[in-house]
Amino acid sequence: MSHPSGHAPVVEMTGITIEFPGVKALDSVSFRLFPGEVHALMGENGAGKSTLIKALTGVYQIAAGTVNIDGKAVRITGTDAAQKAGISTVYQEVNLCGNLSVAENIMLGHEPRFGPFISWRALKAQAATFLARLHLDIDPSSKLSEHSIAVQQLCAIARSTVVQAKVLILDEPTSSLQQAEVDELFAVIRELRDQGVAILFVSHFLDQIYEISDRITVLRNGSFIGEYMVSDLPRLQLIEKMIGRSGAELEKIDKTSERRDPQQDATPIYQAAGLGKFGKVENVDITVHPGEIVGLAGLLGSGRTETARLMAGVDRPEHGETSLRGKPTPINDPKTALKNNIVYSSEDRKKEGIIGDLTVRENIALALQSLRGVWRPIPKAELDTIVERYLTALRIYPANPNMLIRNLSGGNQQKVLLARWLATQPELLILDEPTRGIDIGAKADIQRLVVEQAREGMGFVFISSEFEEVLRVSDRVLIFKDRVITDDLDNAEHTLTSTDILHAIAALTDAKPRDAAQPATHATVTKEHNA
Amino acid sequence: MTAPTVTTTPAPQGAGSPQRSWGDRAAKLWHRMTTPSTLPLMGTLVTLILMLVIGQMRYSTERRDFVSIKLFSNLFVDNSYLLVLAVGMTFVILTGGIDLSVGAVVALVGLVIATLLPTGLPLVIVLPLAVGIGSLFGFMIGVMVHYFSIQPFIASLAAMFLARGLANVVSVQSVGIDHDGFSALAGWSLKFGEGRDIWKINSSMLVAVAVLAVAYLLLHHTRFGRTVYGVGVGDRGNAIQLMGLNAGRTTLWVYVISGTCAGISGVLFAFYTKSGFNLTGIGMELDAIAAVVIGGTVLTGGAGYVLGTFLGVTVYGLIQVMIAREGLDSWWTKVFIGVVLLAFVLLQRAIARKKVR
Amino acid sequence: MTTSPVQRIVGAVWHHRLFWPVVALIVLLLACQINSPGFLSIDVRNGALFGQPIDILRTAATPLLLALGMALVIATAGIDLSVGAVMAISLAVSLTYLQGSASAGEVPTVMAAVALGIGVALLCGMFNGFLVSVLGIQPFIATMILMVAGRGIAMLITQAQITTVTSAPFKFIGSGSVFGLPTPVVIAAVVFVIVAVIVRRTALGMMLESIGINREASRLAGVNSRGITWFAYALAGVLAGLAGIVYGAPTMAADANNIGLMKEMDAIMCVVLGGTLLSGGKFYLSGTVIGALILTTIERAVIIFHLPSQITPLFKAIVIIAVCIAQSPELRTWLHKAGGRMRTKTPPSAPSTTASTSSADDPRKEVAVS
Structure with a gap:
């Protein structure tokens, strides 16, 4: 492990203040980054992590404060200025051009040229060497969009090695990666760190933070809380600093595991047999009783999300029978699902959830209004009551129904979406990654x-890549593997553990323990891997 | 086709490797031809061939084939101005923008030439000046789009009104161009063949081909060109910007290129009609857009080829020729072009659906 | 806080999305009044109102009818380029029917003719809506098909003749007056009220906006985006048909080549001048009215200033450029930076900050500043 204390910081930000109309996004925040370290930036959603990063990368202009790079005060006026100063960024959503080749994405801007013309041969050759350095074996002339997100992310990192960045910012690079891919990414990060690159790492996964980083800076509500060496900061303390609350709130999460009585004997709310769609899932049988929470567990692409989408008619099933409360009812689109009291909350909050430019109030009203039809508006008084009820019940902050939803933090947006679905009084609520990327309190x-x-009789399908979370809430867990359900585990007494799920997933796999991609959050296993 | 035999190849072992690489190349080429992004282009090509076959069957006489060099020669004598216009439009559409001003700019440029030449200004000044007017309009749209975030549709609509209004100020009547140098330039051509099969290459065709060649090099072999493609996807240029490339300047230049092409096209149209008229080119921008779309470029940007645009213009010209051959009234052309456009859009849509599945 | 009420009001007015459009309209009207005193005066003759302002209202009726439909289409992040061609088709159908009828002067015949014209226009709108909402074709290209082909169709209907008829009731639609106001003005006002009620008193407006902002999320929320989008195009078609009849009624001549030529551009201009973004989402009907008034006032001003009417496009261009630049968030940012006395603590008004191209994340803005 390199110890940065001997060096001068490569980046030093002091008293950084950033204002948006009506909001102070950052209030006098300080931040240091040393060469050869991995520095984690921690905080809940809305703490100001992305704002700070955007200040450093020249996307936002700072209102007050200074930025020193290599000891010299600089003004970062734009993204190109940041790159000239040696700062490269890899974003959560890959910000490269999918329609260009891998080689172009890596080299564009630094491409070898013959006169004004790009020398394609040299460009491909150079790109190949940069890819090889990251142990990435792909065809440089293939289109970027043909590759997985993980590979695209590694391409983005390859691009940053081309410009020989002094500072590499990784903004939630792991959120859509599988464990094997995370391992690969971390190997690359360590390699770069050892070459003296300063790495700023942002992630929601605590285990990853403790696995890879040397130092942590904590932000809360746009303010600087502190900077710590990882070894000096146990997890519980870190969480307390992030949320500004003691462990009491966290204990509440565990209290949810109180026993309930799913009405197993009642007619199932939802029953499907042989549900499937080519290339998505095959032959899924699934039953949800009133008051039952059915967890779906499996790896990314195992068919869990695909099943949820078929259940709610978001994608049209190609075969299979569904019956609702014992009555055969085909569900081919979200409208029909909604009319039959089934709603689906997508994993992609931004693209398939919020209507950014509408208010919180309108966002809550939307599904209920669709249910009633365009021509029968919800009376104002009624809507007021509904909105008020959910703003309070879900502790949505700020509790202003007339605010545009896009100005809310991720966690609060998610709560508004929940309010939208609950307002339709569904019998079955399908939640796909409802807590992804949101802070612990909201979670x-x-x-x-x-x-x-559920206690009041609503049926749930709950999907999360955090197995602990699935276990905490579910009465039954269906295990997905390679587009089919391979197991149905009973969890009525909450006796299942993550290990059980892992075993269930691994059960049909060939013995390839190193390859069995676990969810990123599974603490013990992840640690063992890298010990 | 035929594999090299041992007798003709000195080193039998060496024969294997080029053979395999040919197979590889063929496979790669086939792969590239059938990727979703090139399929529309293939569709254009197939349509073109189909139309030529139908034409050949319907309109050939015993003495003359319909498909002949003469057909293409005539087609590009009539449409070289449209090709230049469509090439410029391709740049803009690749970035996800649109330029509605080009038809009006063609009218303005024609009138400027027609009014300036009689004043005695030499041709070497007038023609570059005329092209420069186009560039200026493009620059203006680019500034509005880039610096003021005005949507391309509206910015170019404003430029269209401006150009049309200025053209009306210059003259509201058709102004004939009677200038020796100009006529010589417009009438210059290389003639080939004999008798009824005579065909020619005129100055407009050379200019159009040159513009096409430059555009091809620019789009596929320079950083600028690749940036144009990049701006068309990835969050309206955000991705390109975050990669440290200059999305804004690229956007600006794309409109300057389109404007310049409109200027050149105005000159070519003046060559073609030997006059300037303020009502020229109403709806010409739509012809250009239609040709670009038929050529397989996607209106949302990021995908397409300038050579596809060339095919698109050819298809467009062929439609006109065939309508004329059928002896239908001129407004049928409009209906028919609408139908073909519909067919192409449906085709592209079907391909896109298949891609999703 | 520290801002006084006066400052707050000034800020609210300054940042209101209709501030610049209204200023443009007032400046235009005042310029006309100064150039030709008495421009703004209105007389009563034979129980009907007369005067330049009334004339402007009358002329504004056609673009307004088109623009109301266009605004709804634009809200769904679409566009309808075919409205000009649809005007020509609907007028051609109506007049051809009247021409062939023995009782062209009677009210029921005229009503049938109008219904027929609007019915065909509805079909056109349905066709556009089908391409866009069912087949998922980009609106620009989908409506361009009818824009190109529509005029040819109108030529087929009129047999390439300029169809002319005489029918007093039909003429009344274009040049009569009701309660002292020209019929077109009354028609436009009634249509405006109906559209406003449909849109804002039901959930249609919210759903249109939600589709325009995030189509997929709307679909998942159960919004019938296909039906609603289709409805918007159909309505745009109907209003275009009505506009064609209102526009052509005074002359009663269906010139398929020229009726409604470039009117789609005028309609789009009205909508945009009214503060609605072409990228869809939030739309403003009252703003659209202002837009239509600006457009017609420009056309009138050219006459008042004794300028050749052919240069009207020039003034349209100047006004579009001026208003769009004035509305652009970049200019406001720049003015803020310049530290004018107008600076207030209120955030910029919604439309300028919601511009998709101008969100705070847009790095281009910073480049422009740097």
């Missing part, structure tokens, strides 16, 4: 809400 709120609603 606890959402889990508690799910359990409460």
Whole structure:
């Protein structure tokens, strides 16, 4: 491990303040980054992590404060200025051009040229060497969009090695990666760190933070809380600093595991047999009873999300029978699902959830209004009551129904979406990654809400890549593997553990333990891997 | 086709490797031809061939084939101005923009030439000046789009009104161009063949081909060209910007290129009609857009080929020729072009659906 | 806080999305009044109102009818380029029917003719809507098909003749007056009220906006985006048909080549001048009215200033450029930076900050500043 204390910081930001109309996004925040270290930037959603990063990368202009790079005060006026200063960024959503080749994406801007013309041969050769350095074996002339997100991310990192960045910012690079891919990414990060690159790492996964980083800076509500060596900061303390609350709130999450009585004997709300769609999932049988929470567990692409989408008619099933409350009812589009009291909350909040330029109030009203039809508006008084009820019940902040939803933090947007679905009083609520990328407080709120609603008879399908979370809320866990359900585990007594799920997933696999990609959050296993 | 035999190849072992590489290349080429992004282009090509076959069957006489060099020669005598216009439009559409001003610019440029030449200004000044007017309009749209975030549709609509208004100020009547140098330039051509089979290459065709060649090099072999493609996807240039390339300047230049092409096209159209008229080119921008779309470039940007545009213009010209051959009234052309456009859009849509599945 | 009420009001007015359009309209009207005193005066003759302002209203009716439909289409992130051609088709159908009828002067015949014209226009709108909402074709190209082909179709209907008829009731639609106001003005006002009620008193407006902002999320929320989008195009078609009849009624001549030529551009201009973004989402009907008034006032001003009417496009261009630049968030940012006395603590008004191309994440803005 390199110890940065001997060096001078490569980046030193002091008293950084950034204002948006009506909001102070950052208030006098300080941040240091040393060469040859991995520095984690931690904080809940809305703490100001992305704002700070965008200030450093020249996307936002700072209102007050200074930025020193290599000891010299600089003004970062734009993204190109940041890159000239040696700062490269890899974003969560890959910001490269999918329609260009891998080689172009890596080299564009630094391409070898013959006169004004690009020398394609040399460009491909150079790109290949940069890819080889990251142990990435792909055809440089293939289109970027043909590759997985993980590979695209590695391409983005390859690009940063071309410009010989002094500072590499990784903004949630692991959120859509599988464990094997995360391992690969971390190997690359370590290699770059050892070459003296300063790496700023942002992730929601605590285990990853503790695995890869040397130092942590914590932000909360746009303010600087502190800078710590990882070895000096146990997880619990880190969490407390991030949320500004003691462990009490966290305990509440575990209380959700109180026993409930799913009405196993009642007619199932939802029953499907042989549900499937070519290339998505095959022959899924699934039953949800009133008051039951069915967890779907599996790896990315195993068919869990695909099943949820077929259940709610988001994608049209190609075969299979569905019956609702014992009555055969085909569900081919979200409208029909909604009319039959089934709603689906997508994993992609931004693209398939919020209507950014509408208000919180309108966002809540949308599904209920669709249910009633365009021509029968919800009376104002009624809507007021509904909105008010959910703003309070879900602790949505700020509790201003007339605010545009896109100005809310991720966690609060998710709560508004939950309010949208709950307002339709569904019998079956399918939640796909409802807590992804949101802070611990909001996570606890959402889990508690799910359990409460189940107690009142609502049926749930709950999908999360965090197995602990699935176990915490579910009565039954269906295991998905390679587009089919391979197991149905009972969890009524909450006796299942993550290891059970892992075993269930691995059960049909060939013995390839190193390859069995676990969810990133599974603490013990991840540690063992890298020990 | 035939593999080299041992007798003709000195080193039998060496024969294997080029053979395999040919197979590889063929496979690669086939792969590239059938990727979703090139399929529309293939569709254009197939349509073109189909039309030629139908034409050949319907309009050939015992003495003359319909498909002949003469057909293509005539087609590009009539449409070289449209090719130049469509090439410029391709740049803009690749970035996800649109330029509605080009038809009006063609009218303005024609009138400027027609009014300036009689004043005695030499041709070497007038023609570059005329092209420069086009560039200026393009620059203006680019500034509005880039610096003021005005949507391309509206910015170019404003430029269209401006150009049309200025053209009306210059003259509201058709102004004939009677200038020796100009006529010589417009009438210059290389003639080939004899008798009824005579065909020619005129100055407009050379200019159009030169513009096409330059555009091809620019788009496929320079950083600028690749940036144009990049701006068309990835968050309206955000990705390109975050990669440290200059999306804004690229956007600006794309409109300057389109404007310049409109200027050149105005000159070619003046060559063609030997006059300037303020009502020229109403709807010409739509012809250009239609040709680009038929050529397989996607209106949302990021995908397409300038050579596809060439095919698109050819298809467009062929439609006109065939309508004329059928002896139908001129407004049928419009209906028919609408139908062909519909067919192409449906085809592209079907391909896109298949890609999703 | 520290801002006084006066400052707050000034800020609200300054940042209101209709500030620049209204200023443009007032400046235009005042310029006309100064150039030709008495421009703004209105007389009563034979129980009907007369005067330049009334004339402007009358002329504004056609673009307004088109623009109301266009605004809804634009809200769904679409566009309808075919409205000009649809005007020509609907007028051609109506007049051809009247021409062939023995009782062209009677009210029921005229009503049938109008219904027929609007019916065909509805079909055109349905066709556009089908291409866009069912087949998922880009609106620009989908409506361009009818824009190109539509005029040819109108020529087929009129047999390439300029169809002319005489029918007093039909003429009344274009040049009569009701309650002292020209019929077109009354028609436009009634249509405006109906559209406004349909849109804002039901959930249609919200759904249109939600489709325009995020189509996929709307679909998942159960919004019938196909039906609603289709409805918007159909309505745009109907209003275009009505506009064609209103526009052609005074002359009663269906010139398929020229009726409604470039009117789609005028309609789009009205919508955009009114503060609605072409990228879809939030739309403003009242702004659209202002846009239509600006457009017609420009055309009138050219006459008042004794300028050749052919140069009207020039003034349209100047006004579009001026208003768009004035509305652009870049200029406001720049003015803020310049530290004018107008600076207030209120955030810029919604439309300028919601511009998709101008979000705070847009790095291009910073480049422009740097």
